[in-house]
Amino acid sequence: MKKIDRRNFLKGGLAGGAAVAATGTAATAKGAGTFGGYPDSMGVLVDLTKCVGCRTCEAACNKEQGLPAPEKPFNDTSVFDEIHEGGQKRRTTEKAYTVVNRYDVEGREGGPVFRKFQCNHCQEPACLTSCFVNAYKKTPEGAVIYNPKVCVGCRTCMIACPFYVPAYSYSSAINPVVKKCIMCYDTRLKFGRPPACVEACPQEVMVFGKRTDLIKLGHQRIKENPGKYVDHIYGETEVGGTSWMYLSDVPFDKVGFDTSLGNQPIISYVKEFLTVVPMVLTIWPALFTGFHLLSNRKEALKKEKETKGQEV
């Protein structure tokens, strides 16, 4: 056997470290580290106080994404009175990637609040982390996009999305896929242009820009208009932060926002299990083979005695 001196020991240690660095980190980076978003990612700040519920954004989205014509035209405001399953207002569907809803808030001057919503493009998207074929991608520009060519249709992303955003084209038997807002990535965002809905808005409800700048802008607006806004930007910290963020003059839970989601990205709840996986994989084989040896010890001893007896 080769003698291990200090020099060889260090060499071996370095080689081992390099091997771990080369293989280990690459395999576990997703499960273990926190990501926190791309530094230059873009986003949109939505000021609910400015929205008048004209639904121009819905129409622009429909046109840009080539979606089928809706049952009711986009200037029909009766959609605000629609009540769906469980008394819910309208939600995103395979035919509408963004919807505006009306909320009658008691005691608010200036009438009801209108709230546009769509995919919030999370910093650490639950849909992305739950997908077992890696169909989702968070682009450096901030969009969460989806590759329909590899989607198997398990719909775990729809289970995982805390905002109930992804829809599924259940009507198709041959090629059903997930349908959701992609922040106009293919046609606009990629080229540095704002999404169609932002550009179409006649009220300048939405501001498109770098996410970090939008957070500053949001806080500035809150500060410059004392008493007007709720002192919170929804989406700055929710589920790890989102690219789309909202300002409101009424409490967020009064206008359809879930304020119980917490600030952890969804994947952090799953990590407790993910850490168990390598432990079971490495400990169980030795543990249970050990159990087997222990439980068969008596028999093995007996056999040994028998064979010895024969020899003597």
Added chain:
Amino acid sequence: MNRLVGRGFQPITSHVKPDGTRWSVKEKLLLGLTPQEYMAVQMRNPFNWLLWIIYLVGLPVLVGRFIYGLGWATHGSYDYPWGLFLAWGLFTMVPLSASGFMMGTTVELFGRKDFKPIERLGLLNGLLGYLFAVVFLQVDLGQPWRLIYPMFVSLGPAAVLFLVAWHVATYLSCQVAELVPAYAEWMGLPKAKKAIKSIVLGLTVAGIILSTLHQGALGALFTYAPGKVHPLWYSSPFQWFHFLNSAIFAGLSMLIVVSTLSKWFLRWRCDETFKKSLDNLTVGIAKGAALALITYLVIKIIGIAHDNDWEYLFSGWGQWFMFEMTLGVIVPLALYTMAVRNNSATLARVSAFIAVFGLALNRINTALIAFNWKLYQEIPHWREVVIVITVYATYIVVYRAVLARLPILYTWKEKA
């Protein structure tokens, strides 16, 4: 068949006919009857008539699901992307099939050879349960022909479902291998049996690892929906362990259930060893199930304490939860304990039926009833229910067909 045997018919137990010639495969498939006799036996069985009715209604609906899409067969809900196909077919079938790795571990790893007569039934229950869980999954997937994508085309290794997919696939092959001996005996392939015997310990340990992880992973899938599952059915640190732990008593209870059904309806196929040892083995399994149940009860209470969910216990949801825990856990725990104390296989059997029901209730609660508890309750579409019944009926048909043929409930005799 029970009646035929009563009249002196001898079911096949070896390669050699009573007159000294060898059975052909076709004769073995027909259970040693002539085609006319076989048909007559099938027609006499009232259960087969029930199956005909199920298929008459169910097959067109099942075919329709693939022609007209999921939107036709289900409500196509965006809020409830997972319906009865997965709640029953995946989340309930898989834990009820944990008997495979439990019996493998008992007999092969811990060397409890006294459980040998029921080992193969445990393995088969595991294999078929998993196989049909995959069938249910295929019915539910939007694009079932892409099932192998997570394996070879586009990999998302950090996702829990990735682990489930790989483990169920590997474990299925593992279980097929574990049952090769039964098939080898029946077909007369001694080499295959020997090959498996040499790797049986490896297969068993692999089975434990894979089962620990994917039973747990099915629970962990719900940790992606922390706000959607009611807190009493959700616990992000313990969910995987709750699912794994309940799979243990569920798998054992299901084994008692199928052995009881076999004893009643396939009595002709059970040999004396099986029939004589079954009562003792049932009580033995009951002991294991009782231990798993008390562990589960404690860890469920710890889960509530850890997440501080006490206040929910006094809501309507809490009452429903207490009902599930009482009927599905405490009652079977008490009955199993009494069964072990009084050495009563009958009591253990009653308990097993209740425990299986309790497990199904827990999984359906987690996946459907307590899911989206802040929104509204989804009631599955009638076509969805019909498809579930049809696929489950097929599971029973295949199960029965294998039990009637392969040496599962009886020992194969190399010599007549």
